[in-house]
Amino acid sequence: MTPTTADTKKRPISPPINDSDSKKVNIESTESKVNHPKVRTNQPKQINKRKYKSKDVDPTSPLGVLQFEINELLQKHNLTKEDVSNDMKLILNDESIIPQYHRIVTDVVVETISSNGDGLGLINHPDSQKKLQIVIIPFGLPGDKVEIRVFKSHPLYVESDLLNIIEPNPNRDDSLIKCQYFGKCSGCQFQNVDYNQQLIFKRQTIENAYKYFAPILTSLKSLPIINDTEPSPLQYSYRTKLTPHFNIPYKRTVEERPNLGFGSKGRPTWRKDVDIKDGSILDIEECLIGTPIINQGMKNERLRFETSFKNYKKGATILLREDTNVIDKDSKIDLIEESGSTDDKDEISYLEVELNDDNNDKKLVKTCVTKSRQIVKEYINGYTFEFSAGEFFQNNNSILPRVIEYVRSNLSIDNQSSSDEEEKYLVDAYCGSGLFSITCSDNVSKVIGVEVSADSVKFAERNATNNNIKNARFIVGKAEELFKSIDTPSSQTSVILDPPRKGCDDVFLNQLSDYNPAKIVYISCNVHSQARDIDWFINKTENGHKYYVESVKGFDFFPQTHHVESVAVLALKKD
Numbered sequence: 035m036t037p038t039t040a041d042t043k044k045r046p047i048s049p050p051i052n053d054s055d056s057k058k059v060n061i062e063s064t065e066s067k068v069n070h071p072k073v074r075t076n077q078p079k080q081i082n083k084r085k086y087k088s089k090d091v092d093p094t095s096p097l098g099v100l101q102f103e104i105n106e107l108l109q110k111h112n113l114t115k116e117d118v119s120n121d122m123k124l125i126l127n128d129e130s131i132i133p134q135y136h137r138i139v140t141d142v143v144v145e146t147i148s149s150n151g152d153g154l155g156l157i158n159h160p161d162s163q164k165k166l167q168i169v170i171i172p173f174g175l176p177g178d179k180v181e182i183r184v185f186k187s188h189p190l191y192v193e194s195d196l197l198n199i200i201e202p203n204p205n206r207d208d209s210l211i212k213c214q215y216f217g218k219c220s221g222c223q224f225q226n227v228d229y230n231q232q233l234i235f236k237r238q239t240i241e242n243a244y245k246y247f248a249p250i251l252t253s254l255k256s257l258p259i260i261n262d263t264e265p266s267p268l269q270y271s272y273r274t275k276l277t278p279h280f281n282i283p284y285k286r287t288v289e290e291r292p293n294l295g296f297g298s299k300g301r302p303t304w305r306k307d308v309d310i311k312d313g314s315i316l317d318i319e320e321c322l323i324g325t326p327i328i329n330q331g332m333k334n335e336r337l338r339f340e341t342s343f344k345n346y347k348k349g350a351t352i353l354l355r356e357d358t359n360v361i362d363k364d365s366k367i368d369l370i371e372e373s374g375s376t377d378d379k380d381e382i383s384y385l386e387v388e389l390n391d392d393n394n395d396k397k398l399v400k401t402c403v404t405k406s407r408q409i410v411k412e413y414i415n416g417y418t419f420e421f422s423a424g425e426f427f428q429n430n431n432s433i434l435p436r437v438i439e440y441v442r443s444n445l446s447i448d449n450q451s452s453s454d455e456e457e458k459y460l461v462d463a464y465c466g467s468g469l470f471s472i473t474c475s476d477n478v479s480k481v482i483g484v485e486v487s488a489d490s491v492k493f494a495e496r497n498a499t500n501n502n503i504k505n506a507r508f509i510v511g512k513a514e515e516l517f518k519s520i521d522t523p524s525s526q527t528s529v530i531l532d533p534p535r536k537g538c539d540d541v542f543l544n545q546l547s548d549y550n551p552a553k554i555v556y557i558s559c560n561v562h563s564q565a566r567d568i569d570w571f572i573n574k575t576e577n578g579h580k581y582y583v584e585s586v587k588g589f590d591f592f593p594q595t596h597h598v599e600s601v602a603v604l605a606l607k608k609d
């Protein structure tokens with residue numbers, strides 16, 4: 035499969051299973067439409083009025099990636115999409131057909147796991163013995179034999195709830211589960227999977243991402259073997275930011291406190307000893323992947339919510355962000371009113387943490403901030419960072435020293451036109467509040483960071499000053515405008531890219547190619563858009579062919595979940 039055109043703006047990579055228009059991934063109608071067809075059985079002329087509405091999906095989003103995963107399953111079983119298609123018109127318009135489709139199925143073997151952490155399997159088709167259905171099984175692991183309830187249909191797959199594990203696969207170890215909400219909460223997918231196996235799943239996600247989204251590099255066999263995923267030092271209690279939320283029904287005053295927590299996923303009965311109230315938002319007192327002070331903040335804010343919910347006219351999200359202060363070991367921190375969330379005695383909750391690095395005359399004092407405009411601090415390997423609580427900052431502090439070291443070590447420039455005596459430069463595109471610009475600044479003469487958020491740039495400048503970094507300058511603007519203001523010689527410059535989930539703009543990638551830097555380190559929380567961008571950059575831009583993918587490695591920023599951060603290094607080919 036190759037991209038359809040070399041010069042289109044959107045670089046469409048469409049899964050081959052798609053319907054006629056290859057630029058679109060057509061998915062899905064709304065749940066209410068599928069589940070509650072308003073068919074007036076006494077007025078036959080009204081039948082067949084409801085039409086299936088498809089919507090465009092970004093191919094690198096979870097639903098877009100699912101299309102590639104479905105396609106792979108079809109290929110494995112030598113099936114066509116007609117062999118698994120569901121008659122959406124019928125499902126939407128004939129109520130009597132629903133029990134046939136939305137049913138309990140037993141002895142289903144989970145074949146594979148999606149990048150979203152859901153199991154995928156094949157079941158018999160209600161329409162015909164010659165057909166099959168592809169089913170998504172949340173919390174199903176490859177090799178499990180399970181009982182499921184199908185509850186929702188889509189043109190090429192159905193969704194289900196996991197009811198029972200009939201035969202568990204060897205990777206399933208439910209004794210590892212720590213959270214009482216696991217299996218219902220949409221946050222974690224892998225608590226019952228040994229941590230090493232979690233890392234293997236994530237490596238597989240990266241491999242698949244490059245297979246699906248870097249088709250040219252894959253077909254030319256010019257991708258390196260994907261490195262093992264770097265584990266997180268903390269596998270629980272690592273998340274420095276959580277955002278529990280609640281719903282208030284439209285235009286209604288509620289008498290009873292609404293659930294406050296995280297979105298629920300399906301209606302699993304497989305966790306038999308767990309009694310969880312139904313609802314689209316689960317009521318969650320404690321989130322075990324959150325840090326201790328974040329959970330203290332959650333406790334405080336839940337207590338406040340017991341009465342304050344009556345003041346809300348609509349649903350909202352509560353921000354919980356860890357704030358880390360570095361102070362002398364013997365001193366006491368001055369906790370002013372803004373310092374953070376307060377407990378039932380109206381006292382600011384805080385935790386003292388010992389430092390286990392060279393800074394042993396200092397200690398850390400942590401509070402939980404709830405106001406998005408408030409300034410919070412983070413401490414990483416002797417560096418301190420300040421940023422607005424509501425702005426982007428990496429959420430797993432424990433793994434940051436490892437990822438920073440990895441990025442630093444891969445920035446080194448090694449080409450013929452550059453010698454050790456020559457000055458080296460660093461460009462940090464999408465720099466946020468300066469995490470990589472600052473921590474990677476010491477072996478280069480000059481760093482230039484660019485970032486679209488003026489607020490983040492303000493903090494990047496402040497962070498450079500606070501960390502005594504004198505060689506960094508920051509520009510407010512889109513990465514796409516970066517190269518206008520760059521004067522460093524490209525053969526001595528490395529570039530860090532750390533874009534948001536959607537990846538880089540084509541304009542930017544073309545400019546990057548024209549600039550032709552010595553080294554590129556691309557960090558991404560969406561390996562699918564990363565793979566797409568790298569395939570495009572190397573194969574479709576002017577100087578792209580001069581580069582090769584030196585390495586790709588995952589970092590487990592979010593243990594127990596399906597997410598993986600990927601770092602890809604591009605170097606210039608040697609002549």
Ligand SMILES: C[S@@+](CC[C@H](N)C(=O)[O-])C[C@H]1O[C@@H](n2cnc3c(N)ncnc32)[C@H](O)[C@@H]1O
Binds near residue numbers: 428465469470512532
């Ligand atoms: C994943 S974050 C990385 C931030 C930083 N590297 C870090 O690790 O803290 C992506 C950043 O890109 C910024 N951003 C989004 N679109 C951008 C664009 N077109 N040009 C420059 N920055 C952009 C966001 O504001 C955000 O700070």
